[in-house]
Amino acid sequence: QEKGEVAALFTGAITQGNWDPPGYAAFDKMAKKYGFKPSFIEHATYEKAPALLRQLASRGVKMIICHSSGYSAAIQEVAKEFPDTQFVLYSYAASTGDLKNYTAWSVNWDEYGYVQGAIAAAASKSKHIAIISGEEIPSAKRTHEYTLRGAKALVPDIQMDAVFTGSFTDVAKAKEVATGVILRGADILLPSSDLADAGIQQAADEEGAHTIGAYMDQSASYPNAIITSTVLNFDKSYDEMGELMTEGKLGGTIYQETLANNGWTLSKPFKHVDAKVETAVFALMDKLAKGEMKPD
Amino acid sequence: MNSIFSPRASSVIARTRQSISAVTANNAFLVLSAFASSIAIGLFILSFLGVAPQLAFAVMFDGAFGSQRAIADTLVFMTPRLLTALAALVALRCGFFNLGAEGQLQLGAIGAVLPATILPASLGYMLLPISIVCGSLFGAVWGLIPAVLKLWRGADEIIVTLMMNFIAIYLVKYLVQGPLQPPDSDFNMSAKITDGAALPILLSGTRLHAGVVLAGVVALAVWFMLYHTTFGVRLRAAGLSPRAARLQGMPLSQLILSSMMISGGIAGIGGAVEVLGVQYRLIDGFSSNLGFDGLAIALLGSLEPLGSVIVAIYFGAINSGTLALQSALSIPAALAQIMASLPIIFLACIHGYRFLKGRPLWSSTR
Amino acid sequence: MRSRPFVELTAVSKSFVPGHPVLEDITLAFRRGEIHAVLGENGAGKSTLLNILFGMHQPDMGGILLDGRQVVHRSPADAISNRIGMVHQHFKLVASFTVAENLRLAAPATIRKTLRNDADIARIADDFGLPVDPSTIVSSLPLSLQQRVEILKALINRAELILFDEPTTILNPAEIDAFYGVLTQIATEGRAVVVVTHHLEEVLDHAQHVSVIRRGKLISSAPVGNRKRSDLVREIVGKDIDLTAPLEREGGAEGPIELRLENIDVAPTQSSSGLRGASLTLRSGEVVGVAGVEGNGQRELFEVLAGLRKPDSGTVEARHAHKDGRAFAGLVPEDRHHEGLVLDLPVSINLLLNKIGQTPYAKRGRLIHSRINAAAEHMRTQSDVRTRSIHVTPRTLSGGNQQKIVLARAMNEDAPVVIVYQPTRGLDVAASEDVLKKLRLAANAGKAVLIISSNLDEIIRISDRIVVLFAGRTVGEVTSTTSREDIGDLMTGGRQTRTEHRS
Amino acid sequence: MVFDAVTFGLFLASAIRLAAPILLASLGELVSERTGVLNIGLEGLMLFAAFGAVLGLQLTGVPYAGVLMGGLWGIGAAAVLAITVAVLRADQIVVGIGFNILALGLTSLLRELSLDPAYLVPSLRAVSMLRLPYLSDIPVVGRALFSQSPILYAGVVIAVMLWAVIRYTRLGLVIRSVGEGAGAADAAGISVTAVRFSAILFTGLLAGIAGAYLTLVASGGIFVDNITGGRGYLAVAVVIFGRWNPILVMLASVLFGCADALQYQGQAIGLSISPPLLLMSPFLLALIAWVLLGKSNAGPSEIGIPFLRGQK
Ligand SMILES: Nc1ncnc2c1ncn2[C@@H]1O[C@H](COP(=O)(O)OP(=O)(O)OP(=O)(O)O)[C@@H](O)[C@H]1O
Ligand SMILES: Nc1ncnc2c1ncn2[C@@H]1O[C@H](COP(=O)(O)OP(=O)(O)OP(=O)(O)O)[C@@H](O)[C@H]1O
């Protein structure tokens, strides 16, 4: 392991949900491939993040990857004290604050939202869809907005319910909320509340509505509900981190993860819907990828 | 008259007080063994998870006390907990069961972040005292509410303070999601505080901020207040025996109000210190149960400022030690929770058992 | 030969703290048909003895024989099933329950059936000669009736041995007579009765057997026969004390009026008549006794005098008053544990609780411990409070010593007035005598002393003037030379309209 | 969107479902508190049981076996509380706080050791709803009230039974006496320790079923860390709010459920109030109501106080 140590911080557990586990898997794969010694920290709350980052950096960890946008404040605070350590953030970052040792892989959530809105609108028979999120964080609010735009792009008179449950872990509440919106007429749900998504999937399953899986292909878990899943290409992003690190090229940049650069995609084939939905959506994605169209 | 003091508060103080009044070698041994056995159980679980206990202990100790940085971390984790413990202690010693340190701390954080982000940077280092005082005021007002409700409507303080914790937590959530969130934010948090408002770092290369000194000063002040001022004696008398205190003409309502104001104010300083010394902004979920930790610390520290300092250091060390475990050995964070909770339970049992066996000598004040 | 004992204690020893025995090698027998009195100083171990019989404490050595057979009482449940009942000094009743609920709670399964409805309970109570309304909430009953419920509990449980811990401290003279009537009745029905008391007359008048304990050791246990009061005192205290000698009165010159109450009204409550136009005056240099049956406004009178409550109407005039209007007076409240002392603060602070914020004990809000300690030490020596140090808490002191602290504080007050309420309740003979002497000396030295007590004897012994409180009114004022019977008559409303109902 | 009858029906159904775990837990807590034990550890009990229920489901595949396991885990966890609090006389609030932290850590650790990674657990209709014939066809409220989980119906029955038991039976008298005057109960030959011990176990059972409801009914068989999310604390508040009366406690938990449901329905129909403020509303509401209700909120007088024989 002469390449040194890399570490990753997760807000939850690497064995739970659909955000941390695939992230951890990609991280582990990357470390093995590039010969780093991997270590990771679960339940790294934002409160403790500065301390953790300092501990890792002062131990000589070469690269510290933070698997959530909420760590950016902590990185900006700590990175300047440890110029020899590379800090990396995955998810979303608006700026790296002129730091030479802070790099971000920022998913284009606008595009992401736009596409999932489009799928939902195209698939909806009742012209009524819903997005259910956990905590009301800036990226989620923005996603709501772009989801609605995407939906309207395909079905101008679509109705969209947007609900924040206030928790990324409360499965029961998410399920309750989902049941509520289904009974009010929504037939396509967009779960985006992390661990609590399980509740939304079940509600859809039980009430006969459909959903889109988030971040990874979840169709095996909820075959009756899921039309398709958005799949973040964690492997690609993490691999880039490893590569740039090895080459000493990390620093100061924000890499956008988009459809165009294969930063994320959709799982195929679509289920439970007409084939023309799939065609329409992929046509839209194509335009987005080619830059012929902007998500707004 | 008696109704503004809960018998359970008096009973808790009396029991906790009396068990310390006979601190013996034997007693100290039991307390130490509660901590030691908690660590031992933690290490046992680790060995079950395949980590050699010696290694784990070494990593943990190293992470808590092994270096300047480690000690600094321990102290930084200790600071807000010591402050909430002192807050709980002041209220309890006056017979008011304040379970609301959590909420008062949240308000303190709000109070500190407002001047620290809004006032002009030209105020320079004046911003720091302004922010701390403002945080402490917010906490004090939040602490006064349950006291006023109790005196005015006889509302049970346990339920009121519990509810107000939730209200405060959602208030912070609301603020960092809306009014206080700067436009280009990545997360639910306020803008960064102005440099002049930040607590100075005491030891460069560590995150040891001046808040720890502040906490120490508050602990000293609380101790002085309790044992060396008229107000302190009155407060203790009222807490232990409101009827006797009243008969000697002590103004009970005033005592309750002042002690809750002080209690809230101290918890508020706790929140301010977290904002001005650690997070540099108001951030959603910044307090992982600091308030309840504080209450437990105060009770385990026998409602004594010095005792609280010692127990708070243990809590700080467990936090930094298990953090080191996490970062060095990728041990689940759950272990920290287990190791922090066990001494609470063990110590409570020891206190209780000694009470049952009538050693030290006392029966309840009821 | 007398009957064989029902219950025996054989060589019982008990200590709570190793090396400090509370009871040493006590062997005692309790026979059916007998009232057995147990006497001793405060802290002698009387309550501990009863508690061991009732299973509240376990003896370290020795044991209990029941009809000659060895039994072990691990808990009150064991004692109850062995037909032992106990009426504790502080009643063991659920205050928020009705009388009926309390009786049902205590009754064993076999008997419970007969207690299903309140009417049955009322009938059973009547049959025992202890009538009480089963549907009343216990906390609203006067103490004497609560005690009746306790006795009923024991009787309904078919207790054959009933233990009473200081049962008469809360009763007035008439009630005491009635109480012993009940005890005698119970005993003659073939039960055994044990009574702990500090009042020797009761023993001489009503008990058949008397045992004396001093510092945990049995001094004597013999039939009362024609033993004399002074014999008992000597056995209890270990030396002679003359309890009948009048307390020396000096001066007697009429001092200025320190305190005047006029036409005070306080609304009645369930357990008290409140005050109705009560008036009295108090001059320096005199002791005024307020005699009366508890519940006739005593509590309210004390609270008004102490500034704890405002009267509904009427005036309180004090020659010396605090800034907040309270009369400037030293106070000895009725309940020393909860009102007199802060049991868990040091003796030194307790001694100076009333002055703690004043010069010279504090300066600009800051305590001056050296002065506090010096003054407290002085007071301790003066008042002969027996404690290891002024830094221990009063919780560990005996009742007599606790009372000395409360009294010392009240006297130390530069206040010209001392108001004491039931100052000797629960104190042993020597300690009571001590308290009375101190109060008399204070008056002799020029203070105005007001003593509210239901113990007529002590009032007669100490007072210059006696005011009787009945149904919230101050009825008649007499001197200490008035006969006991006449005052007793006043106390029960005898000279008032006889039709008026006792509250 | 108007708040029509259909919306109201949905709202009510939702409120009741959200109230169910709170109801069960608070009924359990009520019994403890009636014997003088303030069980802050309720949150931890629920959490342990929530985990146990899912483990039971994973082991047996039978939903009701999971519920049973939840109940048993609740009792088992409660036994720890009972030993510390009822036998060793440890301070109830301190132990409760410690216990909740312990539960958080231990369940998370146990989950990693023993549960299938949660994201692989398929959607299970763990415990299905019971649709009562005829009644559930009543317009507007029919489905809301009569198409719920059998566990909820059991909760309602338990509430009524508790009310009757506490009020009318010997057992109730004993429970109340221990909470109102432990010394008196002891002197009457009742074992305060045993009564409190059993009461805490009963609390464990109901908190266990509440935890099982949360995972097996409300979350479809999934356990995630801290899945109780403060419901235990809320249930403690509900008991006090419902003045230690099972019927009032039932109504109070529905009230909390309503406030909870309102905030989601409100968002869905586009009420433009910030979610945190809506989330805050049940607590604010409860606080205001509590203050307005005023003085007569004294609970069992022994609450929170460990029993010592011979104490004055
Ligand atoms: N629970 C206890 N723990 C420790 N010591 C005790 C306890 N109860 C009593 N004692 C000790 O036992 C001694 C005897 O107490 P006890 O209550 O039997 O006295 P008593 O004779 O009833 O006094 P009194 O006349 O004041 O009622 C006390 O002086 C005290 O030192
Ligand atoms: N735990 C204890 N440790 C030391 N002394 C005790 C303890 N409990 C009781 N005592 C002492 O035992 C003695 C007798 O106790 P008891 O309960 O009979 O009080 P008391 O003096 O009779 O008070 P009262 O009659 O007003 O209730 C008292 O002197 C009391 O101080």
Ligand SMILES: [Mg+2]
């Ligand atoms: Mg006694």
Ligand SMILES: [Mg+2]
């Ligand atoms: Mg006594």
